Structures are given as C-alpha cells and as structure tokens.
Amino acid sequence: MQHARWCALQAFDPTGTPESPKNSEVLFEMQDLSRHRRRVSILLLMPLILWLLAFSLVPMLYGAWLSLHHARLATLHRPSWVGFDNYLLILESSGFRYALRWSLGFALSSVAVEMLIGVSVATLYNRRFPAKGLAITLYMLPLMISPVLMGTMFRLLFHEAVGPVSYLLSGITGTTALLGMRFVFYTLVWANVVNRTPMVFLNAYSAMQGVNRDTLEAATVDGCSVWQRWRNVTLPSIFPILGITFAERLLQNFVIFEMVFALTGGGPGTFTQSVSIFVYRRAFERSDFGVANAASFLIALMLLIPALLLVRRMIRGVR
Amino acid sequence: MINMTKSTRRRIGAGLTALTVLIVILVFLIGIITNIRTSFMTPADISVSPPKWIFEPTMVNYLVAIATGGYNFGVYLYNSLVIALGSVAAALFITVPAAYSIVRYRGLGDFVLGTTLLVRLMPALSFAIPVYVVFSRFNLIDTHLAIILMHTLFISPTALLLLVGFVQELPKELEEAAIVDGATTPQLLFRILIPTIKPGIAAVAILGFILSWNEFIFAVVLSFRRVITAPVGTSFFITSYAVAWGPMAAAITMASIPTMIFIFVAQRTIIQGMTAGAVKG
Amino acid sequence: MKRYRLRRLLIAGVVVMVSVFAVAALFARGAAEEVDGDVTVQIILWPGPESDAFESVANHWNSEIGPEKGIYVSVVLFGRDQMHLRQEAIMAAGSSEVDVFQIGSVRYGRYLPFLEPLDEYIENPETNPWGASPDNFMSGVMSPYYYRDQLMGVPRDVSxxxxxxxxxxxxxxxxxxxxxxxxxxxxxxxxxxxxxxxxxxxxxxxxxxxxxxxxxxxxxxxxxxxxxxxxxxxxxxxxxxxxxxxxxxxxxxxxxxxxxxxxxxxxxxxxxxxxxxxxxxxxxxxxxxxxxxxxxxxxxxxxxxxxxxxxxxxxxxxxxxxxxxxxxxxxxxxxxxxxxxxxxxNHSLGYALNPNSRHKEQTAIFLTWLFTDEANQIYGEAGGIPPVEDILAGLTDLRPDFDVMAGVLGRYGRALPxxxxxxxxxxxxxxxxxxxxxxxxxxxxxxxxxxxxxxxxxxxxxxxxxxxxxx
Known part of the structure; x- marks a missing residue:
C-alpha cells in the first residue's frame, strides 16, 4: 500500500526539480524592459514570420480569394466572383460527408494502433540490448520511403496471385485478396501504421530517454513493480510528448493522401476515399481550383479549432 | 555469487529483448524486405504464383535504374540530398529562435505557433498551383532553392512543435543565471539554449530530413529536369501502362540507403545528447 | 549593445536569405536563356513504351535533321500520375518551359484554350518543308484531333x-x-x-x-x-x-x-x-x-x-x-x-503545341515532320504504334499483334471525343x-x-x- 502511494506520489514531480514560479516571474519582471523584451521576441520570430508570409500566407490568401471565385484552368486568370457557392457545393455533396466519415474512422483507427504499437515498441527499446543503434535505424526504415512509392510497390506486394506479403499474411487473414472489398480498409490502416508508427516511436522513445533516472532508480529501490514504475514515473513524464504526437498523427492521418491514393486510388468507387482524395478528384482532376481551395479551407477550418485548443493546452500545461 | 547471477540474468534479459526486437523489426519491415527481394528478381520471377522465395538474383534492375535512357539516379539522389540538407538548415534557422520566443515571451508567439500549425493542416495539394504560378514568375522553377523554400515550410510546423517542447523543459534558472551575469540574447541562444536542446535539434534534423527526402507533390510540381529528386525519379517507373516493378524496387532500395546511413549516425547523436543531458540534469 | 547585436544578427540572416533568393532567381533566368542560335524543343512525355520509341525518333532527328535546321529535340519525362498536374501548372502559369504537351485524344478537350492549332503550320511550306499531310493517318484515329475543323495535335500512339x-x-x-x-x-x-x-x-x-x-x-x-x-x-x-x-x-x-x-x-x-x-x-x-x-x-x-x-x-x-x-x-x-x-x-496519345512556346515555328517544323512516313517508320520499329495503316502492316514481323490490331481497329474501333x-x-x-x-x-x-x-x-x-x- 505504502509503496503504491509513494509510487503514485512520484507522478507529481517527475523531473525531480522543484520549480519556483514566484521567483522566476519576479526576476523576469525585474528586468523592466518590457518594450525591449517585446522587440526581442518579435525579432526572434522574424525569420519564421517572413517565411510564413512569403510561402504560406501569400499562397493561402490567393487560395482563399480563389475559393470565392469560379476559377477553373481556363479561367484561372480571369476568375468571376461566386461568393460562397464553392463552399456550398462541397458541403451539399454527399461524397464529402462520406469522405469526412471515412477519414475520421481511418484517422482514429490508425492513430490508435500507431500509439499503442509505437509506445510499446519504445518501451521495449527503452533498455539495454545488443546492436541497439542498428535496431533503431532498422525500425525507422519505413519512414525513409515515400508513401507514394511504397504504396505503389504494395500494389505488387499485396497482389493476390504474386504478392509475397499477402502470401505470408494469408495464414492470418485466410485469403490473399487483401485489396478486395473485405480487407482493403485494414490493409490501408496496416500499410499506414507500418509506414508511420516510427514517428510515434521516435517521439515516445526520446521522451522515455529523458525520464529522470534517479526517480526511476529510487522507485526501483523502493520496490515498485515494472508496471508501477511505468505507470507512475515514465508515463506522466512522457505524457505531454505523447499528447502532441497523438494530435499530430491524428491530424496527419485525417488528411492522408499519398499512401491511400497510390494503393487504392480511393476506390473501389468511393469506398476508401479520404477527404484529400475527395478534394483531389473533385477539384484537381477537374482543374477546378475554386472548388479545390474551398474544400481545402473547409478541412483546415475543421481541424484548426481542435489543434489550436490542444496547442494552447500544451503551452499552458508546462508554464 | 549474487553479482554473477544478476549479470547473467541481465544478459539473458538483454538477449530476450533483442530477440523480441528482432521479431518486431521483421514484422514491420515485411514490406521493405519483400521490396528488396523484388529488386533482385527478373520480371518472369516476379510474376509467379505462389511467390518464389528461392530464385537466382539478378542485378539487372539496378542497372536499369542507374543507367537507362532518361533515368539518372545518381543525380536524383544528389538533388534529394542537397534539398534535404538545405531544408533542414533553413528550418532550424527559422524555428530555433522562434521556439525560444514562443516559450519565453507571450503574445505574438502563440499566434505564430497557431499560424504555423495551420500550414500543416492545409492539404499541401491546394498550395501546388498557386505556388507554381508565383514561383514561375520569379523564374524559380527547376531550382534547388524553390523546393528547399517549400520543404522548409513543411518542416517548420513539426520542428516548431518539437522545439517548443524541448525549450519548455529547459529550466528557467539557467537563463536567469545567465541574464544576471549579463548575457545578451544571442549569447543566451548560442551558449545556453542551443547546447541544451541539442537532442531536440538532432530530432528535428532527422525528421526534417525524412520529410524533405520523401516529399513528393512539391518536388514534382517545382522540378523539371535538373532538380528531380529521388522519389520523383523513382516514380518514373510508373509508366504509361505498367509499373516497372523490378527497377522501381531497386530505386526505392537505393534511395533508402543514404537516409539509412544518415539516421544510423544521427540517432547515436540523439542518444548521446540525451544521456549527457540526463547526467547533468 | 544587446539589442543591436541581436538585431544585426537577424537582419544579416534576412539579407542573406533574400540575396540567395535573388541570386538563384537571376541564375535561373540566365540558365533558361538560349546560349547560341540553336533551338531546343522540349517535349514532355510520360515514361513507357511510347517515350522509349519516341526517344529513337528524337535521336534520329537530332543526328540527321536537327543539325541542318538548328533545331534539337529533348524529351522530358514525367511519371504518369503527376504528368497532368505538372502540365496544368505549366499551362496555368503561361510558362514556356515546354514547347510540346503530351495530350491524349480523350483528354485535350479541356486544354483547348491552351493549345495552338496546327493548320497554319501544315499549310505553310516553311514550317512544313516535308509536305507532310495528316491525311496519311487513319481517319478514325485522326478525327478526335479536329476541333471545329482545326487540327489540335499530332496523334502518335494508338491504344x-x-x-x-x-x-x-x-x-x-x-x-x-x-x-x-x-x-x-x-x-x-x-x-x-x-x-x-x-x-x-x-x-x-x-x-x-x-x-x-x-x-x-x-x-x-x-x-x-x-x-x-x-x-x-x-x-x-x-x-x-x-x-x-x-x-x-x-x-x-x-x-x-x-x-x-x-x-x-x-x-x-x-x-x-x-x-x-x-x-x-x-x-x-x-x-x-x-x-x-x-x-x-x-x-x-x-x-x-x-x-x-x-x-x-x-x-x-x-x-x-x-x-x-x-x-x-x-x-x-x-x-x-x-x-x-x-x-x-481506342484512343491515342497526341502531341500539341504550347502557344507560349518561345520558338513555335521551329517546334512546328518538328511536329509536321512527325506526319512523315520516315518518322512513323522509325517510331513503329522502335516499339511505338504509329496510326498509319501501311506502316503497321509492314511491321507485323516485329509486332505480332499489329495484324490483329489493324483488323480490330478497322472493323470495331470506336473512340470517345x-x-x-x-x-x-x-x-x-x-x-x-x-x-x-x-x-x-x-x-x-x-x-x-x-x-x-x-x-x-x-x-x-x-x-x-x-x-x-x-x-
């Protein structure tokens, strides 16, 4: 009982370095250079701001402007104002709602599996064993291959008749038709998880490496079990990073394009159509840049609020 | 006696861990392993059902990828390397000071962070045509710089998020002490911030490198013939009708070797950096 | 002191960025310009048997005809799935990066405003010194290439x-x-x-x-x-x-x-x-x-x-x-x-002239040459499928299905506009x-x-x- 309580107590102070918020606030305020401070802060931000303005804001504004126009390839230079018609067109399309649902389902399934596997593997790696450097490198290997290319190769590797992967997996799935209607969703999730879990692993593993050794050792000396140590020392201190990773992976899986497009093309029909593929098909394949930008903004707006909330929480959490 | 038992037990534990790791790696690399296998096969061997596991390896796919007609894989690799390194350097240059500013000074920082995040959320495709139109006005199409500029933008959100996390872990006392000692802001950045968040920088470098190395859409739209990157060059094996499986597998394998070496070296830096940080911490 | 240093550092950084940008832009502009009187016609193609065959045609041109005319042909490859995005970007920007677009017979409808009709060049003996005529081509393959009686492209590979x-x-x-x-x-x-x-x-x-x-x-x-x-x-x-x-x-x-x-x-x-x-x-x-x-x-x-x-x-x-x-x-x-x-x-791939090309006439000389038997013979021998009946018939030794193909195309062939x-x-x-x-x-x-x-x-x-x- 007492052990458990002690172990739980550790969770409150994972870094082991007590903070003194009062002192630091006073010190920073003591500088009494608020104007100077603001200037420094802006100067430090300047390169990023310039970059954002030039390569993000300008295209984005141009995109926002286009989204309110009838702007197809032929009329790109002379677009005519249509107000919010493009947005309404997207919102009224049943295909868009289906794509949203699909993307949400895909993102949630993928991120759940990714987090579970990523953190488990990081925990597994978070100890001494021979050839660890090589093992880390090998585990991260799938990250090094562009999803477009890997997705295309998967078309062969998952092929029903000649695909080695589907042949090896047929013992589990009972069929080699991994790209048929029945398995195509799971195949996509699997392909995505294999390709992108190393991201989660990397974040979780580096966070675990940063966990205070003394605390861990103290917990060991006091006889906390492996699970207790993990639950009460490791987890709380890697939690912020895991939160960020989770949000990041969720959002990126939500707008997934390359892997799905290469592997299934959103098909059969619209069966695996993610929002990005929807936009691509509705807009880029039809050279309709007004609708394309409207759809992109809709997606961005939908994701913006949860993302900003999360980021704000993350900043506040540590301050 | 007790010591011996302990070390033996530890050794067994390490062995078991290594074995589990090996299994995990094998499962995760199944696609890559079979891809490498395909790269050594002739078309006739590829198109056999059930798939062959024992076959006579051939180098012909590698030769096709390196030196056939329009393909010039060496140049594609070089372009990818230049672009990836350039993008990482530029991304660090813009995000390290920004991360510091975001963590230590409120106000504009949070707004910038939010805006940067928005960039990541915009489907990259929607930028493609506007960016192309703007860049072609500046005659930047088919230059390394054009792709570096855009890749830097894509690396920045990830970099910023990571760096903000790392800077937050930096105890304020260090800086306070430095400020009391009369350190200037650049000194703070270079003498205290950067050395302390080295592991973060290394992580950003790796992630940024990977992101840039694999980025596809902008590498396609902004390149023409001189700055074709490895992934774009590899996509040339998706031909009008068929996919040239063998050469494509070979090209993928070759393109992943430099990154593999890079990561093998760089991940050691991370681990060392982190261990060092933990000892002092 | 503090402030100045920081500001100087950052200003220097920004200046470096901007100047790198500017130098690269200048460099790019310089590189894009023609060095001497010779002209290089850039053709965008997707990789595959068509571009392999076309490579032979281009090589023949570059060694036999090109030096005399001062016109060279260069093929730019782009993967199938990205080709259209890439080509549309060029069109949208009004760029002269390529002189010839590759456009399928079923696809060029929406690109019509970005293509230059070829009729004038066919009629003009200066741009058609070969006296080549589109009438040699199979009419079924040719017909989609006319839009309101204007010839919009040169058909090449038939599928x-x-x-x-x-x-x-x-x-x-x-x-x-x-x-x-x-x-x-x-x-x-x-x-x-x-x-x-x-x-x-x-x-x-x-x-x-x-x-x-x-x-x-x-x-x-x-x-x-x-x-x-x-x-x-x-x-x-x-x-x-x-x-x-x-x-x-x-x-x-x-x-x-x-x-x-x-x-x-x-x-x-x-x-x-x-x-x-x-x-x-x-x-x-x-x-x-x-x-x-x-x-x-x-x-x-x-x-x-x-x-x-x-x-x-x-x-x-x-x-x-x-x-x-x-x-x-x-x-x-x-x-x-x-x-x-x-x-x-059936459909065919075609080549169309970019109206923003900086050397339209030279490009047209090459495009009209593609209507000649010489060009089509080389193309067919190199593995392409030129839409000329006689040439297809003469190649049955090399390509056993050309026999069947001529029959299928002739009797059952039908195209989409x-x-x-x-x-x-x-x-x-x-x-x-x-x-x-x-x-x-x-x-x-x-x-x-x-x-x-x-x-x-x-x-x-x-x-x-x-x-x-x-x-």
Whole structure:
C-alpha cells in the first residue's frame, strides 16, 4: 500500500526539480524592459514570420480569394466572383460527408494502433540490448520511403496471385485478396501504421530517454513493480510528448493522401476515399481550383479549432 | 555469487529483448524486405504464383535504374540530398529562435505557433498551383532553392512543435543565471539554449530530413529536369501502362540507403545528447 | 549593445536569405536563356513504351535533321500520375518551359484554350518543308484531333482493347466433350440459358460471362485457373473505357448527338450487370476492384485467370516477351459483342503545341515532320504504334499483334471525343461504386448523369471563355 502511494506520489514531480514560479516571474519582471523584451521576441520570430508570409500566407490568401471565385484552368486568370457557392457545393455533396466519415474512422483507427504499437515498441527499446543503434535505424526504415512509392510497390506486394506479403499474411487473414472489398480498409490502416508508427516511436522513445533516472532508480529501490514504475514515473513524464504526437498523427492521418491514393486510388468507387482524395478528384482532376481551395479551407477550418485548443493546452500545461 | 547471477540474468534479459526486437523489426519491415527481394528478381520471377522465395538474383534492375535512357539516379539522389540538407538548415534557422520566443515571451508567439500549425493542416495539394504560378514568375522553377523554400515550410510546423517542447523543459534558472551575469540574447541562444536542446535539434534534423527526402507533390510540381529528386525519379517507373516493378524496387532500395546511413549516425547523436543531458540534469 | 547585436544578427540572416533568393532567381533566368542560335524543343512525355520509341525518333532527328535546321529535340519525362498536374501548372502559369504537351485524344478537350492549332503550320511550306499531310493517318484515329475543323495535335500512339484468352484452355474447351457438357450446365444455371462453347471471336457478352463462370474454381472445381477473368476496377479513366465496350455493345454511348451526357440508360444498366456479375459472383479476383493494368498482367502471367478485356500494350510488352511464362499462350480478338454490335475502344496519345512556346515555328517544323512516313517508320520499329495503316502492316514481323490490331481497329474501333477526359475519372468512380455493389445502379447512374453533365457544360463554357480571351 505504502509503496503504491509513494509510487503514485512520484507522478507529481517527475523531473525531480522543484520549480519556483514566484521567483522566476519576479526576476523576469525585474528586468523592466518590457518594450525591449517585446522587440526581442518579435525579432526572434522574424525569420519564421517572413517565411510564413512569403510561402504560406501569400499562397493561402490567393487560395482563399480563389475559393470565392469560379476559377477553373481556363479561367484561372480571369476568375468571376461566386461568393460562397464553392463552399456550398462541397458541403451539399454527399461524397464529402462520406469522405469526412471515412477519414475520421481511418484517422482514429490508425492513430490508435500507431500509439499503442509505437509506445510499446519504445518501451521495449527503452533498455539495454545488443546492436541497439542498428535496431533503431532498422525500425525507422519505413519512414525513409515515400508513401507514394511504397504504396505503389504494395500494389505488387499485396497482389493476390504474386504478392509475397499477402502470401505470408494469408495464414492470418485466410485469403490473399487483401485489396478486395473485405480487407482493403485494414490493409490501408496496416500499410499506414507500418509506414508511420516510427514517428510515434521516435517521439515516445526520446521522451522515455529523458525520464529522470534517479526517480526511476529510487522507485526501483523502493520496490515498485515494472508496471508501477511505468505507470507512475515514465508515463506522466512522457505524457505531454505523447499528447502532441497523438494530435499530430491524428491530424496527419485525417488528411492522408499519398499512401491511400497510390494503393487504392480511393476506390473501389468511393469506398476508401479520404477527404484529400475527395478534394483531389473533385477539384484537381477537374482543374477546378475554386472548388479545390474551398474544400481545402473547409478541412483546415475543421481541424484548426481542435489543434489550436490542444496547442494552447500544451503551452499552458508546462508554464 | 549474487553479482554473477544478476549479470547473467541481465544478459539473458538483454538477449530476450533483442530477440523480441528482432521479431518486431521483421514484422514491420515485411514490406521493405519483400521490396528488396523484388529488386533482385527478373520480371518472369516476379510474376509467379505462389511467390518464389528461392530464385537466382539478378542485378539487372539496378542497372536499369542507374543507367537507362532518361533515368539518372545518381543525380536524383544528389538533388534529394542537397534539398534535404538545405531544408533542414533553413528550418532550424527559422524555428530555433522562434521556439525560444514562443516559450519565453507571450503574445505574438502563440499566434505564430497557431499560424504555423495551420500550414500543416492545409492539404499541401491546394498550395501546388498557386505556388507554381508565383514561383514561375520569379523564374524559380527547376531550382534547388524553390523546393528547399517549400520543404522548409513543411518542416517548420513539426520542428516548431518539437522545439517548443524541448525549450519548455529547459529550466528557467539557467537563463536567469545567465541574464544576471549579463548575457545578451544571442549569447543566451548560442551558449545556453542551443547546447541544451541539442537532442531536440538532432530530432528535428532527422525528421526534417525524412520529410524533405520523401516529399513528393512539391518536388514534382517545382522540378523539371535538373532538380528531380529521388522519389520523383523513382516514380518514373510508373509508366504509361505498367509499373516497372523490378527497377522501381531497386530505386526505392537505393534511395533508402543514404537516409539509412544518415539516421544510423544521427540517432547515436540523439542518444548521446540525451544521456549527457540526463547526467547533468 | 544587446539589442543591436541581436538585431544585426537577424537582419544579416534576412539579407542573406533574400540575396540567395535573388541570386538563384537571376541564375535561373540566365540558365533558361538560349546560349547560341540553336533551338531546343522540349517535349514532355510520360515514361513507357511510347517515350522509349519516341526517344529513337528524337535521336534520329537530332543526328540527321536537327543539325541542318538548328533545331534539337529533348524529351522530358514525367511519371504518369503527376504528368497532368505538372502540365496544368505549366499551362496555368503561361510558362514556356515546354514547347510540346503530351495530350491524349480523350483528354485535350479541356486544354483547348491552351493549345495552338496546327493548320497554319501544315499549310505553310516553311514550317512544313516535308509536305507532310495528316491525311496519311487513319481517319478514325485522326478525327478526335479536329476541333471545329482545326487540327489540335499530332496523334502518335494508338491504344485499343482486346479480349485476351488462354488459347490452350479455349482449345481444350472446344474439343473436350465433358467440358462442353459442364459448360452448358454452368451457363444454364448462372447465365440463364444453356450456351455452347464458341470461338472467342464469336462471343457475345453472355458467352463471355459463361466462360468466366466456367473457368472460376468456385463454380467449376476442375477449372485450371482460379478465376475466369480479370476486370480492371481501379478508379481511373481507363477502367471506365474498358466497360464502355460493353456499353456500346448494348446500344449506349457517353454522349447523344448534341453532345449531352447520357448515362442513365438501360444500355448502361445492362453493361453494368455484366460488370457487377463479375465482381459479385467472384469471377474476377477480389483484389481486382482496386487493380488495373499492372495487376491484370500479374494475374494473367501467374496463370490466375483465363481471360480478360485488356489493353493491347500488354500483348507485345508483357505476354509475348522472351522470358514471359505465358509466351504464346494468350490469343487476342476484339472484345465480345453486344446485341447492338461489337466495339473496341481506342484512343491515342497526341502531341500539341504550347502557344507560349518561345520558338513555335521551329517546334512546328518538328511536329509536321512527325506526319512523315520516315518518322512513323522509325517510331513503329522502335516499339511505338504509329496510326498509319501501311506502316503497321509492314511491321507485323516485329509486332505480332499489329495484324490483329489493324483488323480490330478497322472493323470495331470506336473512340470517345476529346471532352471525355473531363469526366472519365468521375465516370469510373460512379461506375465502380455501382459494379462493386456499394451503390445501386439507379443511384450511381443518375448521380453520374447529373454530375457529368454539369462538368461537360463547364468544360464547354471554359472553351468558349478561352477562345474569347484568345481573340
């Protein structure tokens, strides 16, 4: 009982370095250079701001402007104002709602599996064993291959008749038709998880490496079990990073394009159509840049609020 | 006696861990392993059902990828390397000071962070045509710089998020002490911030490198013939009708070797950096 | 002190960035300019047998004709899936990066405002010193390239659909009486009437279905192949084109005489029924719902399927190659017939002139040369498929299927008009939703009808707008 309580107590102070918020606030305020401070802060931000303005804001504004126009390839230079018609067109399309649902389902399934596997593997790696450097490198290997290319190769590797992967997996799935209607969703999730879990692993593993050794050792000396140590020392201190990773992976899986497009093309029909593929098909394949930008903004707006909330929480959490 | 038992037990534990790791790696690399296998096969061997596991390896796919007609894989690799390194350097240059500013000074920082995040959320495709139109006005199409500029933008959100996390872990006392000692802001950045968040920088470098190395859409739209990157060059094996499986597998394998070496070296830096940080911490 | 240093550092950084930007921009501009009097014509192509063959044509030009004219040809490759995005970006920016676009006969409709008609160059002896004429080309292939009597491009590689069938298996079927009996039983049970095995050249779509059932192990455990047929199912234009053979066969077409889209028809339902049966009854590998050309080849080479309606390119580049495990085993004929006739879809890739090209005349000299027999002979010998009957006929030694091809094209060939590219993927998306059973036929067809009509109207409006701007 007492052990458990002690172990739980550790969770409150994972870094082991007590903070003194009062002192630091006073010190920073003591500088009494608020104007100077603001200037420094802006100067430090300047390169990023310039970059954002030039390569993000300008295209984005141009995109926002286009989204309110009838702007197809032929009329790109002379677009005519249509107000919010493009947005309404997207919102009224049943295909868009289906794509949203699909993307949400895909993102949630993928991120759940990714987090579970990523953190488990990081925990597994978070100890001494021979050839660890090589093992880390090998585990991260799938990250090094562009999803477009890997997705295309998967078309062969998952092929029903000649695909080695589907042949090896047929013992589990009972069929080699991994790209048929029945398995195509799971195949996509699997392909995505294999390709992108190393991201989660990397974040979780580096966070675990940063966990205070003394605390861990103290917990060991006091006889906390492996699970207790993990639950009460490791987890709380890697939690912020895991939160960020989770949000990041969720959002990126939500707008997934390359892997799905290469592997299934959103098909059969619209069966695996993610929002990005929807936009691509509705807009880029039809050279309709007004609708394309409207759809992109809709997606961005939908994701913006949860993302900003999360980021704000993350900043506040540590301050 | 007790010591011996302990070390033996530890050794067994390490062995078991290594074995589990090996299994995990094998499962995760199944696609890559079979891809490498395909790269050594002739078309006739590829198109056999059930798939062959024992076959006579051939180098012909590698030769096709390196030196056939329009393909010039060496140049594609070089372009990818230049672009990836350039993008990482530029991304660090813009995000390290920004991360510091975001963590230590409120106000504009949070707004910038939010805006940067928005960039990541915009489907990259929607930028493609506007960016192309703007860049072609500046005659930047088919230059390394054009792709570096855009890749830097894509690396920045990830970099910023990571760096903000790392800077937050930096105890304020260090800086306070430095400020009391009369350190200037650049000194703070270079003498205290950067050395302390080295592991973060290394992580950003790796992630940024990977992101840039694999980025596809902008590498396609902004390149023409001189700055074709490895992934774009590899996509040339998706031909009008068929996919040239063998050469494509070979090209993928070759393109992943430099990154593999890079990561093998760089991940050691991370681990060392982190261990060092933990000892002092 | 503090402030100055920081500011200086950052200002220096910004200055460096900007100057690198500017220098690179200048450098790029300098590099883009021509060095001497010679002109290089840039042609964008996607990699494949067409560009390989074209490389030979370009090499011939560059060594034999180019030096004399001071015009050289250079091919820029771009992957199939990115090609159109890339090309549209060039068009949208009004860029002169390439002089010649590669545009398929079904696709160039929506790019019309960005293409330069070739008639003037053909008529002008300075840009057509060869006296070449488009009339040498097969008229069926040529006709989509005229828009309002203006010649919009040079057709190059012709593609056509065949019915591929395992010769050994069909021969056995036509001889073995036990097989024939079983064939009748299976067709009576699943197709609705007892059909006699026939030569594939005499097949209707029902015969095709009966044979597909017969060669599927689920219905005939003794079938030597696991599945009867491979059906392309991936959402992309060509998938819909393959289905169009059946649509035409049942009396339908994508457009009526006024150019309006027509999909919500009984013919479409009949053709969909054939396709749906294949997927629903498992006559085609389940994975073929997301497969297309490469997957079909693998299935055929691996002996997984007995037949399939498939592109002509596979015959000489995949099936009839030296190391192919299926060499000599596949026969080819035109796709099966429907009650309203027998059709084989065909289209061609074409080359079109970029109106923003900085050396249009020199480019036109090369483009008009492509109409000459000299150019087409080289192209055909190098593995391309030039749309000239005599040259095709003369190449049957090199390409065994050219014989069949000429017959199929001549008797059953049918093409779709150039605006089709705007709705081809849309069609494939709706149709494949219908034939996989995700959506019922009526919903899919009416949805496709509505959306395709709107898109075609838009494309026509775009063309008008483009023409107005050009005037």
């Amino acid at each position: 056509v659909h065949y019915l591929y069938y395992r010769r050994d298996l069909i021969e056995e079927l036509l001889e073995n009486e036990e097989w024939q009996e079983l064939y009748r039983e299976i067709s009576a049970e699943y197709v609705g009437e007892a059909l006699d095995p026939k030569d594939p050249d005499d097949w209707t779509w029902d015969d095709y279905l009966a044979a597909a059932y017969f060669f599927t192990q689920e219905y005939n455990p003794d079938s030597p192949t696991e599945y009867g047929t491979f059906t392309h199912g991936r959402v992309m234009g060509p998938t819909g084109f393959l289905w169009t053979n059946a649509y035409w066969g049942y009396g339908g077409d994508w457009y009526d005489d006024d150019g309006n889209v027509v999909f919500d028809t009984d013919a479409a339902r009949e053709a969909l029924r054939i396709w749906h049966t294949k997927f629903d009854q498992g006559l085609t590998p389940p994975g073929s719902v997301t497969g297309e050309y490469p997957e079909a080849n693998e299935a055929m080479l691996a002996g997984q399927v007995a037949m399939g309606v498939h592109w002509n390119a596979a015959y000489s580049t995949v099936i009839e190659t030296e190391d192919s495990p299926m060499q000599g085993k596949f026969g080819i004929v035109a796709p099966p017939a429907g009650p309203e006739g027998r059709f084989s879809y 150039p605006q089709t590219g705007a709705i081809e993927v849309m069609a494939a998306e709706y149709l494949s939703d219908a034939w996989t059973g995700s959506v019922d036929f009526d919903t899919a067809l009416s949805g496709l009808q509505r959306e395709a009509q709107r898109e075609i109207d838009q494309v026509m409006a775009d063309i008008e707008a483009g023409e107005l701007a050009a005037d």
